Amino acid sequence: MNDELLIALNVVVYASFVAGLVVFVRSPRQLQAVSFRTLGDLLRSSFPDLPAGFTLREGLARARQAQPGLDWDAIDRELGTYEGYRYGGLPDSGSTGPALSALVSSLRRSSR
Secondary structure, three states: OHHHHHHHHHHHHHHHHHHHHHHHHOOHHHHHHHHHHHHHHHHHHHOOOOOOOOOHHHHHHHHHHHOOOOOHHHHHHHHHHHHHHHHHOOOOOOOOOHHHHHHHHHHHHHOO
8 A cells, every 4th residue: 555655656756846947947038929819819809899810019009008007118119039040040038028018017907
């Protein structure tokens, strides 16, 4: 009975280790792409009159009018960094900053 318990405990420990390793290795660039995809979805739901193939800049122009109290200079820098990575092949930090997080939170609150 003790051997079976130790084997089960080892399986749980190793499975936890593998799961942690997968989370650790996941690329920050993938996380950034997901963040900007989420932003696009939130802009689409917050401003349904945006055209079908709107750009993030078009959506952010509408959000800028609706949410004037945010740090728009920082949001523009984060978008520029993302576009440089996504379309220009430039390196970036691989993470989104607090300004984008504040915008996403603000859009989520206003869409409720």
